[in-house]
Amino acid sequence: GQQVMQIPQYQHVQEGEDFTTYCNSSTTLSNIQWYKQRPGGHPVFLIQLVKSGEVKKQKRLTFQFGEAKKNSSLHITATQTTDVGTYFCAGRPQGAQKLVFGQGTRLTINP
């Protein structure tokens, strides 16, 4: 079946260090979305990428969509304690209707 794999499952960093999570799909994606879930909260939409090779930035967050539209990454520069949470990617396989979520990367930060 269609799968979206996300690594690492967990990441612990010191405040100020960078963080990256990677998302890989077994099939080509029409688009990919990223969500953040704070501890005890629900997932909140961050961004959507549609074009091959697309790069988008939101302050310290950089999102990339691979050229083959099968992988994506989220990079956070100089993490802050407010970045704590689980980051999910969610891809829409070409021809499919629904999103397929990755398992998420849980980020914890040592202040």
Add this chain to the structure above:
Amino acid sequence: GAGVSQSPSNKVTEKGKDVELRCDPISGHTALYWYRQSLGQGLEFLIYFQGNSAPDKSGLPSDRFSAERTGGSVSTLTIQRTQQEDSAVYLCASSLGTGYPGEQYFGPGTRLTVT
């Protein structure tokens, strides 16, 4: 109006009882999803409704689980003869549809505990 709402926020039930979980999507959103999230785990897709199309039930874990969406709006997820492994947070999300923007808006979830 407001975002996606779900009720109840918490539900404790005895093993073997049936439960109904409700989701009110954002007005005008044609797509509605149900997910299950066990403690510290990812999102497990359960079912997807898109407009008047037949729902995608491919994620329902057993025939004890069912869902309906009345009038293209409110949805109810029913779990019959609950088991302890059904304990989880059940999240509902809605979106405008399958195309852009397509982002999903999640409700606060229903925490189900089966004793």
